[in-house]
Amino acid sequence: MDKISLKELAFPIIKAIDSFNYLLKSHQRRTAVISYHIGKELGLPCGDIAELVVAAAMHDIGALSVQERDTLIKEDVENPSPHCLMGYKMLSMFDIFSGIAKIIRHHHIRYEDAGKYNEEIRFQSHIIHLADRVDIYLSPDQFILNQKARVTASILEKKGTVFHPDVCDAFERVSRADIFWIEINNLTMEQLFSRMNFLSSIELNREQIDQFALTISRIIDFRSRFTAGHAYTVGRLAQFIGQVLGLDDDMCEKLLIAGYFHDIGKIGIDTAYIEKCGQLTDEEYNMVKLHCYYSGQILSELNSSEWFRDVVKWSQHHHERLTGNGYPFAIKGEEIDTGTKIIAFSDMISALMEDRPYRKRMSIDTAFDIIDRYAAENIDPDMIKIIDRYKAEIETIVDQCKQRAESCYDESVEYA
Ligand SMILES: [Fe+2]
Ligand SMILES: [Fe+2]
Ligand SMILES: [Fe+2]
CATH class of the missing domain: 1.10.3210.10 (Hypothetical protein af1432)
Incomplete structure (x- = not known):
């Protein structure tokens, strides 16, 4: 690095x-x-x-x-x-x-x-x-x-x-x-x-990069009980998926960090929208969509390091879609690289498997089913077919992360 x-x-x-x-x-x-x-x-x-x-x-x-x-x-x-x-x-x-x-x-x-x-x-x-x-x-x-x-x-x-x-x-x-x-x-x-x-x-070593990224992810994770641990889970899942897809160690480490970072832009979005019980209106959804842009802005200083450049890119691209109907850049096809797809998938699966104010967490099968039906074409159907074989491992990672996040959150609330 x-x-x-x-x-x-x-x-x-x-x-x-x-x-x-x-x-x-x-x-x-x-x-x-x-x-x-x-x-x-x-x-x-x-x-x-x-x-x-x-x-x-x-x-x-x-x-x-x-x-x-x-x-x-x-x-x-x-x-x-x-x-x-x-x-x-x-x-x-x-x-x-x-x-x-x-x-x-x-x-x-x-x-x-x-x-x-x-x-x-x-x-x-x-x-x-x-x-x-x-x-x-x-x-x-x-x-x-x-x-x-x-x-x-x-x-x-x-x-x-x-x-x-x-x-x-x-x-x-x-x-x-x-x-x-x-x-x-x-x-x-x-x-x-x-x-x-x-x-x-x-010169940061790996452990320090992890500590740094976790410090940043906690700023956003701890704003709401519903999202406590979301960034942490996305990071761990993305790293695991990188491994099963055969990416090298350095790429997997970058995926971990991009997962920790990806939603940092939500800090600029009103928690009322994030914790809203029920469907967002079009106007509210437009506000929430800004978070990817903010993530890029907040992390932009890190672009001066070659190592962090992919990480920043994947963070701000995590809502871009193959079909070009993502946001905010609306890039499509080959402009969307593997790292971006992995973060996008990890974000989706982890969100579906978390409780939200308006619904309970879904089982791994239901979550995969929904992604297969509504989102796979937008991410990468072939990639998702490979990931599908690792449902059990993914479920274990999500559970471990959830437990860890809850104990960290309770401890921090108690501290406050
Ligand atoms: Fe997210
Ligand atoms: Fe002050
Ligand atoms: Fe103060």
Whole structure:
């Protein structure tokens, strides 16, 4: 596998959070800009600044599954608060992000309470705490430079109690210049990352690729009990089907990852449609169809790695059909490659074998029957004939995945 930068790993996650909630999007970007300026002012080493900025850019990721999105952008929440722990949990399974996860875990800790914790509190957590509050104190209805004095005073009056004194001092110095405030409103995430040109590239091993993809898949899987584990199941099935079709190891690994990724674009779709009891209206269906396009957008950064290119393609093509009546590209025939067909099939079989708000899960025979009757021509009848011999194995995989997903989901809900 070729090398990949921290930016390429972070952007899919940042974009996934962004497409979920536009309020969170601007809040996280702004917190990252403020944190960056303070980190530079403090003279932190390059690696610490990189972790700080990535952590700030996804600091409220735990709020995707925890019902406190609205409160956390208003008042300072107690620590340890559910969204901090959840964010920590979501990211810590990917070892490249374990430092970032630790920073996020404590991003609402008051300075005077830091001693009460048995674990190490990373200095960057204190920076994000202050940066987060600067953004909350700023009103979107007033020109930012007119708020400089008021916001600075509100922060500095909590020096040594709520906020770390060194972080307060650095904030006081760096915020004297108007550019600090102007950039909160204007600097894009792209521009911010391009300032960190010291970011080195990382070569991920297989285990790390798996952890990374699972981290992303959990963002979407855990939004609804009905879809918990869907991406995981599609990945495992696609990998198995690749094996029975005789594809090489590397292709099978890519299929696993594409399965984990394929529905990430659903993060941008209203859960009400995904959990709707009953048939979607044409208008609702048109909205849901957007998810493939979003998947491609969210994962687009990964296209700079040769290895990930197929994975991104299969993810965004998983609703294309041989006959050309798929979406969103409406490609057809030979334009649809084997990987795309495998993901499309795995997606279908796994969806039919899952409970939905409006129906129970189907047996493997019924699911195959439906695909044979209504969908095989659209995917690849010859391929499906081969897969048909492995029904028992497929059923076992679906059951294993379902059990695993349910215990992970319950554990995460309990955690929250
Ligand atoms: Fe937060
Ligand atoms: Fe926040
Ligand atoms: Fe799917």
